[in-house]
Amino acid sequence: MPSAYPDRRIADLSTPPIGFGVMRLAMEGRPDEAEALRTVHAALGAGVRLLDTAVNYGSDAAELGYSEALVARALASWNGDADDVLVVCKGGNLRTDELTFVQDASPENLRWSCETSLRALGVDSIGLYLLHAVDPKVPLTESMGALADLRDEGKIQRVGISNAGRRQLAEAQTVVDVVAVENQLSPWSLGALPVLQQCEAQGIAFLSWSPLGGSARAADLGRELPEFAAVARERGVSPQQVALAWALDLSPVVLPIPAARRPETILDSLDAARLQLTDDERRRLRGAVS
Numbered sequence: 001m002p003s004a005y006p007d008r009r010i011a012d013l014s015t016p017p018i019g020f021g022v023m024r025l026a027m028e029g030r031p032d033e034a035e036a037l038r039t040v041h042a043a044l045g046a047g048v049r050l051l052d053t054a055v056n057y058g059s060d061a062a063e064l065g066y067s068e069a070l071v072a073r074a075l076a077s078w079n080g081d082a083d084d085v086l087v088v089c090k091g092g093n094l095r096t097d098e099l100t101f102v103q104d105a106s107p108e109n110l111r112w113s114c115e116t117s118l119r120a121l122g123v124d125s126i127g128l129y130l131l132h133a134v135d136p137k138v139p140l141t142e143s144m145g146a147l148a149d150l151r152d153e154g155k156i157q158r159v160g161i162s163n164a165g166r167r168q169l170a171e172a173q174t175v176v177d178v179v180a181v182e183n184q185l186s187p188w189s190l191g192a193l194p195v196l197q198q199c200e201a202q203g204i205a206f207l208s209w210s211p212l213g214g215s216a217r218a219a220d221l222g223r224e225l226p227e228f229a230a231v232a233r234e235r236g237v238s239p240q241q242v243a244l245a246w247a248l249d250l251s252p253v254v255l256p257i258p259a260a261r262r263p264e265t266i267l268d269s270l271d272a273a274r275l276q277l278t279d280d281e282r283r284r285l286r287g288a289v290s
């Protein structure tokens with residue numbers, strides 16, 4: 001991925017600055033499998049080396065592990081080296097049916113979820129495993145302790161947390177080395193900025209989810225954010241690229257994980273890595289979202 005931004009560090013790993021979230025290839029409204037594989041291959045072909053999955057990315061409870069199995073098929077049929085690709089998995093959140101997500105971050109369910117993802121991926125160890133969200137029914141230290149155990153057993157190699165606030169991150173760190181946080185961050189969603197500061201201060205990778213505002217907003221991003229559209233026009237790029245460049249420019253630990261259901265959109269998004277913002281553009285974009 002030719003890039004104006006340095007690769008991102010995730011503990012001992014280094015990865016190009018934009019990843020690919022495969023959620024929309026697995027859930028309701030997903031494309032057929034051939035198009036899904038084309039989309040993953042397009043992302044990998046353009047240099048992506050981080051794929052974000054979760055055990056619950058599927059259309060219902062019968063499809064737990066679906067997104068990991070899809071990633072396994074995509075990697076097996078790709079002409080590159082699958083060992084270079086970091087597959088991020090998340091556990092602690094299940095589905096009961098098409099519409100209902102259920103949190104269960106008990107140690108038992110985290111172990112079951114991790115083993116389901118390992119089987120679906122067809123690997124012995126997962127490079128980065130995240131607690132999907134803090135479960136109010138389970139002490140966070142117990143959930144993170146379960147991930148520490150899985151890491152000590154070699155089933156996962158690195159541990160992270162998703163949807164965490166500053167205090168939760170600090171509490172998780174009392175139990176295990178946390179190398180990545182995955183939180184929502186977009187021009188419309190700035191609530192995670194304090195956690196981002198904490199990550200930057202400690203050299204923790206910050207994976208930003210729904211970086212284009214999610215499927216409901218992504219296509220109309222330019223209409224809703226006129227300053228982003230103006231910079232896009234001036235630079236001859238899409239407003240979505242400007243939004244991703246804005247995120248990349250916020251901090252050297254930010255690693256956006258946009259989704260896509262087709263090659264065209266992920267390829268356009270990945271071009272954001274080439275878009276170095278000028279001081280004036282940075283000021284305009286930051287002013288537009290604050």
Ligand SMILES: NC(=O)c1ccc[n+]([C@@H]2O[C@H](COP(=O)([O-])OP(=O)(O)OC[C@H]3O[C@@H](n4cnc5c(N)ncnc54)[C@H](OP(=O)(O)O)[C@@H]3O)[C@@H](O)[C@H]2O)c1
Nearest residue numbers: 021023209210211212213214218240258259260261265268
């Ligand atoms: N940890 C968590 O709790 C959590 C929660 C939500 C999501 N996530 C992760 O974050 C990833 C992204 O989240 P998301 O899908 O909600 O949000 P998103 O990436 O902000 O939006 C995805 C939508 O953006 C469209 N898009 C992508 N690039 C585009 C471009 N260059 N121009 C125009 N449209 C573009 C895609 O369109 P097409 O569909 O037409 O290709 C897709 O529908 C997920 O895949 C998942 O891995 C994590």
